[in-house]
Amino acid sequence: MDTVRSDPEARRQQAQPGSSPNRWMLGSPLGKLASTEGSTRIRLLEILLLPALFLLVGYGLSPQDPLWVHAEFPWAWLAPIVVALRYGALGGLGASTVLLAGWAVFHGADWLHFPQLYFLGGFITVLVVGEFSSLWRHKTRRAELAQHYLDQRLEHLVRQYYLLRLSHDRLEQELIGRPMSMRDALRHLQTGDDPQKAPLRLLQLLGEYCQISSASLFAVTHDLVHPDALAQLGTPKAPQLQDPLIRQALDTLRLCHVAQTADGAGLSSHYLIAAPLLDLSGTPFALLVVEEMPFYALQDENLQVINLLLHYYCDGLSSHALAQPIVQAYPECPESFAVELQRLSHMQAIAGLDSTLVVLEFSDEAIAHHYPQQILRMRRMLDEHWLMQSPQGRQMLAVLMPLGNASSAEGFLQRIELLLSPKSKQTLQAFGIAPRVFSLGQHPPLALLQHLDGLLHA
Template sequence: MEFNRNSYEITQQAAAWFSWLEVAVITTLVIVFCQLAKPDDPFFLNSTIAWPVVAPLLISLRYGFFKGVVSAALLLLIIVLWQRLNNDANNLTPTYAIFIAITSMVAGEFRDTWERRLSRLQESNQYRQLRLDEFTRSFHMLKVSHDRLEQQMAGHSLSLREALINLRKNIQGSNQHQNLLSKISSAVANKIMALFSEYGSIQQAAFYQYTEQGIQSEPLSRLGEDITLINDDPLLKHCISTRQVVSINPELVKKINAQHSKYMMCIPFIDSNDHLYAVVVVNSMPFLSFQEPVQKLLAVLAGHIADLFSAIQVVDKLEDVELTDMLVNLKRSLININKHELPSTVISFNIENNDAGYQVLSIIKQIRRGLDLIFEYQTDSTVEVICLLPLTELIGVEGYRNRLQEACQSQLGMSLTQLPVEINIHYMSKDPELLQSFIRKHCSHEHPLVSYSGYFA
């Protein structure tokens, strides 16, 4: 509905003229009735009640102080003119005039006071109604957003731990794994994009391998419609130069003129040795997924995938898959806590080399979670076990100790303090030297992790 200011002003003017017309008509009608009721004293100058006061009284109650006073003045003026023209013997006394004036003014002031009070209440009510309408609209928008979020998150908790477990199952167990040294296969790229679609709700994206010659022109995998690769895109260039996940945001727009970018987000696959394997360019994803936690999740996934690629090269050098996994994941945990503040914990077990010790080692392997890594090294007298608990902080470690304690109590009938095992815990920090010192302190000099502790630097 449109608001016409001109028609509104005309209506207001018409209402003002009508009110003045009512002042004249009501005053005249009251005088006429008084004339008909008492012709010898039409203004009731000698009566107990001055009935002509009804005219200014009605006007004051309807239109307020000013128009009431005008009506009273008009009435008194008519009385004076009537007496002069008709030589009326009834004189207008000051008491009569004061009574008419005071009555009209009191009634008018009473009406104006209540009108101001009602006007303030009406304005307050209109303001509250406006706020209520805004709240109602916001509530319905929030409800719609919440319903969409529930639909999006149904059966999907965006758990980083779950995502990494699925990552290892889908990629590390792929029959294409051995070919990653030379070229990432389309099958592996498709699995990676499927993970990104599941945990990042990405709708349109492409996976490009990165080599010494630069980004390959043809994508290994796609989601949604085709995406044209633009090598000089400001967002893509910034992603490769900084080796970080970048997305469109106000700060980046000012810094690199990212408003000209054709992409929403670029995700690099950087291993723990800062080697770039591939880049995913994202062109479309839901607004609810375009937020920092999802971007952090995708960045961590990309880093772990790159570590799987680089692990093959390390395996070729070390020829020990378990040692390779432990080294790569320890370094990745250091990167996660430095870049994303994701906690991890390392626990060392020094177990005596006897039957009771082997039973404890068996229990440690039984309670291992999906992401936990265990590397054991046996000496003549002890079995040295290093256990990495990714994404685990103080509360998680306490839960791990409680499960280990309960398992030992139920299976062996003894507590940890009664068993031949020494436990030491290191909560990983941003300083790699603390991790190196922990491993050197609680492992023998021949331990492989001590020999390769410089890998964490």
């Protein structure tokens, strides 16, 4: 991991604005000669001194012809050519002006014998070389900027990858400590046909999902806690029924933990968490007390999950009474559908966990092809279905998806399309099926069913 962190730093040092991919060459003598970085004063000195140096050398070797005008090769023009390669055409013209001034000095401004072709050819050569230099310096600058941008992007990707690895490791640790999803937890609360084992099954689920290692469940009657536990997890000690955390939980009818007890009572409490179990009227009938759990598990998210599972468990114990308002209004509604609709609505109100209701309207042609029955056979483990029928023969299928969102509904509809047309991939409308998606967080249960009944009998 240290290597991942050091790479961006190295690239950042190499990718500063104005740096070159071959920056290592700039430390060598040849690189220093080829470098064009420097102040304006140094550039002017190079433009003036380099051709002057050639003039002095030419005067020392050939006093009669210091500019080598009549020689086989005009060596004096090497100075403006080199300057033009380094600084472009403008610098080359400045160096050429120095040669022109040198000719005037050495020949006494004898313009009648001025070598026009000599200077014309030299000026043209310098301009061509300067233009070539400017073009390649522009291309090099663009390449450096592109390289700098790519280095920045690579550094950003490396950092994102590093954060992704940290996030992945964090998720792995959470999954190790919490091996099941919320949907699995709700399914465990739904299963089981022995009411006597329900309290123990609740504690086992809390121990597995919320990492509780020692807890007890006591019955409560008229705000009095019975000393005999209904179920125990781990090896709890003798109950302390007058514990301040227990009294605060029964007084407030809410889940309490040691960090939020009033007047510092949590310092003298024997328990970490105390949570009452309420019936539909809001009266406590049982009390959960937690003695031991990992320190890192005592956080807001875990406490919210415990509260959520307790409410879901309490709604399951009063399932018949919970479904009565819906069953009385719509006698043809399955009781299991009505109970789950009410439980998920309470879950959304308590914890903000939304669920989705997918409604499929079938045309007469779709009903004739028995599409409703085919879709019913696709039932997932936790979903609830209600095939609604009107006296006129219209049919609608309501699919309740616990803890589902818009993406879950879209995936469900895509599976239906794949079932009906595995090769042609036609839409549901082509089969005479009109889908509708509703969120329980935006529609109360009775209002939602009233809207569906209106669609069915429209």
